[in-house]
Amino acid sequence: MRKGAFISLEGGEGAGKSTQIERLRRRLEARGAQVISTREPGGTPEAERIRTLLVTGDAERWDALTEALLNYAARRNLVENLIKPSLESGSWVLCDRFFDSTTAYQGLAGDAGPENIKALRQLVLGDFSPDLTLVLDLPAEEGLRRAGGRPNGQERASEDRYEKKGLEFHERIRAAFREIAEAEPQRCVLIDGAKSIDTVETEIWAAVQERLEDRMP
Numbered sequence: 001m002r003k004g005a006f007i008s009l010e011g012g013e014g015a016g017k018s019t020q021i022e023r024l025r026r027r028l029e030a031r032g033a034q035v036i037s038t039r040e041p042g043g044t045p046e047a048e049r050i051r052t053l054l055v056t057g058d059a060e061r062w063d064a065l066t067e068a069l070l071n072y073a074a075r076r077n078l079v080e081n082l083i084k085p086s087l088e089s090g091s092w093v094l095c096d097r098f099f100d101s102t103t104a105y106q107g108l109a110g111d112a113g114p115e116n117i118k119a120l121r122q123l124v125l126g127d128f129s130p131d132l133t134l135v136l137d138l139p140a141e142e143g144l145r146r147a148g149g150r151p152n153g154q155e156r157a158s159e160d161r162y163e164k165k166g167l168e169f170h171e172r173i174r175a176a177f178r179e180i181a182e183a184e185p186q187r188c189v190l191i192d193g194a195k196s197i198d199t200v201e202t203e204i205w206a207a208v209q210e211r212l213e214d215r216m217p
Helices: 017-030 045-055 064-088 099-108 114-125 140-148 153-158 167-183 197-215
Strands: 006-011 035-039 092-096 132-137 188-192
Touching: 006 017, 006 099, 006 167, 017 035, 017 092, 017 132, 017 197, 035 064, 045 064, 064 092, 064 099, 064 114, 099 114, 099 167, 132 167, 132 197, 140 167, 167 188, 188 197
Parallel strands: 006 092, 006 132, 035 092, 132 188
Antiparallel strands: none
């Protein structure tokens, strides 16, 4: 068994993943855990360079398979250089997106094909997987509205490539994440992201305690 625990948060644009990661980090640290927060694509200097290629520019800049390849290149770097060493040291790792995002965005909502994405995941990661995945579910229209109103104006304005893909695409994203959560209930917990921030935080903490109590400090 790993010394630490690896939790990924998933969901469409504007679902509140970053906010909830910060709140979960505080709760875990209050219990005495060492916590590393990271994001995908990104999390290391090399992966952040790949992130720029993926989240900026025209919506049709890359096709879905190219996006998947870029995501997995960044993911491999993040896993080998940050996530695995942190887990081995006993830290908890909280990641804003992981492989489920590639399955949803490129494999199910895009046209790269879920079997191709599954094969790519096996090639790059083998059996490596989060201990728990929290899927924040939110209507696509509301998520896009929230995403458009985020702070950090200049950065957000430039990192809007996926938001440009339109409501229909993001509705497919939502359906894809719900399908993933239903298919893997032993790993995934579906959280209603339309509830208040405090309620979502409480439900996330309950899920973490229920699933990972044996890992708690």
